[in-house]
Amino acid sequence: MEKLRFEFVVKSGEDPKTNVICMASITDADKRVFLIPEKLQPVRLHDTILATQGFQKVRNTLQRRHDKRQVWISVTPEISESYMDEDGNMQFQGYLLEEITPETREQTPAAGISGETLTKILENISGIKDVSKPQNIRSLTEKFVIEKFGRKTSNVCQWIVTFETECTRLGIDEDSKRIEALRLFLEDSCLDWYSSMLIKYTVNSEWSMWTKIFCETYADKGWSPIRYAMSFRYIQGSLLEYALKKERLLLEINKTMDKPTLIDLIATGLPNFVADKIDRKNLKAAEDLFNNLRGLEHLVGKKIPEKKIVVFENKTKEKNEKYRPCRICEKENKTNRYHPESLCWFRNKNSDGIKRDQIRTVNNSQLETELNEIDPKN
Numbered sequence: 001m002e003k004l005r006f007e008f009v010v011k012s013g014e015d016p017k018t019n020v021i022c023m024a025s026i027t028d029a030d031k032r033v034f035l036i037p038e039k040l041q042p043v044r045l046h047d048t049i050l051a052t053q054g055f056q057k058v059r060n061t062l063q064r065r066h067d068k069r070q071v072w073i074s075v076t077p078e079i080s081e082s083y084m085d086e087d088g089n090m091q092f093q094g095y096l097l098e099e100i101t102p103e104t105r106e107q108t109p110a111a112g113i114s115g116e117t118l119t120k121i122l123e124n125i126s127g128i129k130d131v132s133k134p135q136n137i138r139s140l141t142e143k144f145v146i147e148k149f150g151r152k153t154s155n156v157c158q159w160i161v162t163f164e165t166e167c168t169r170l171g172i173d174e175d176s177k178r179i180e181a182l183r184l185f186l187e188d189s190c191l192d193w194y195s196s197m198l199i200k201y202t203v204n205s206e207w208s209m210w211t212k213i214f215c216e217t218y219a220d221k222g223w224s225p226i227r228y229a230m231s232f233r234y235i236q237g238s239l240l241e242y243a244l245k246k247e248r249l250l251l252e253i254n255k256t257m258d259k260p261t262l263i264d265l266i267a268t269g270l271p272n273f274v275a276d277k278i279d280r281k282n283l284k285a286a287e288d289l290f291n292n293l294r295g296l297e298h299l300v301g302k303k304i305p306e307k308k309i310v311v312f313e314n315k316t317k318e319k320n321e322k323y324r325p326c327r328i329c330e331k332e333n334k335t336n337r338y339h340p341e342s343l344c345w346f347r348n349k350n351s352d353g354i355k356r357d358q359i360r361t362v363n364n365s366q367l368e369t370e371l372n373e374i375d376p377k378n
Contacts, residue, residue: 002075004028004083006049008058009068011041019065021058023049026083026090026097027070034090034097045093048078137177140170141184149218150187154225154252156218160211175207182210193217229253233269239293239300242269247286263289274299 005027013020022041026034049055054073061069073079083092090097144166146159153159163185167178180203183194197210229249234242246266250257263283267275270293277299278292328344329337341347 002029003072004075004079005070005072006054007068007070008043008055008062010062010065012065013042021062024068025100028090033100035100036092036097037095040092040095046082048076048082049073137172137181138184140172141181143170144185146185148185148187149190151189153218154220154229154249155255156220157215158252158255160214164211175205176203178207179203179205179210190218226253230265234271234274236300239270239274239297240290243286243290243293259285262286271300 007024007027009022009024010019011022012018021043023036023043023046024041025036028034043050043055052073054071058069058071061067075084083090085091090099144163146162146166147153149156149159163182164178167173167181172178172181183191186194193214197213201209229246229252232246232249243266246269247262250262250265263286266286266289267278267280274293274296277296278289283289283292324338325335326337326339326341326344328341328347329335332346334346
């Protein structure tokens, strides 16, 4: 006997607080699926199905909203009349049911989710992206965890390795895409180098060639970065900030440096009175040193009182003048008088006398002139 598989789903009724059992689809023996329109889905409209034993089991099984079950039911004359026409087409109440094909299944929402949305969800869960879609390099590079390359970068080879690691992490594997992304992480005169490389080799060249030329151009073959990192010492400020900066400088020149050597080089740049308070045996990693330094910040946090600069003036001359007899007084036969000559009373008296004499002389001359001009007859 021919059978049909009916799918039942519990949905909300006209009142959102009530649940209604609905018939969602019908599948025939050839596995062809036919959808029932939403307005014809309530099971109360399907009288011939309500009377079957299969539906009674489904009713007892479905308890909560969104529960669904599929059950095979034998095709009786009543069921055949309700769901099949004379030509064998699937129908219900004169409405021809739509058959679901592989093409229409991708466009048909499943449980309220479109096929495109479902694809995006699966991509996010699995981490697999459609390689056929073009990648936006600028949006991808915003997720890079790397600083830009410039004149202050000391180890070019180490930087380019970190850049390649970030490209691999974000799925930028093509050589042309990596070359395009490199431009966004260059600054200063490095941009001129990039423009020259584009003119000579274009963006479609090999990435390995770009990395080789990049390292050969900017590799620092001198000792300046190493000398600066090794001799970097604490001067003032926070102990932790000093330690973090020196760790960065040391790792930039040698990323594979072992932990004990790294700790020793950081500690040797500390003041002796600070380093002597740290037990070297308990330091297993640089973080242990940082933790100790945070507890010793009070040693360098105290304000050192400013030293007052005392200017010692040469008072020998003044002392000699103070305890030497005044020569002006000696001329006036006033001996054993000790005071500065600038304050001598006789000096001031003599200067006043000179001024008075000059004034008297000028006055007599003027008077004589006036007398000579007067007519003696008068």
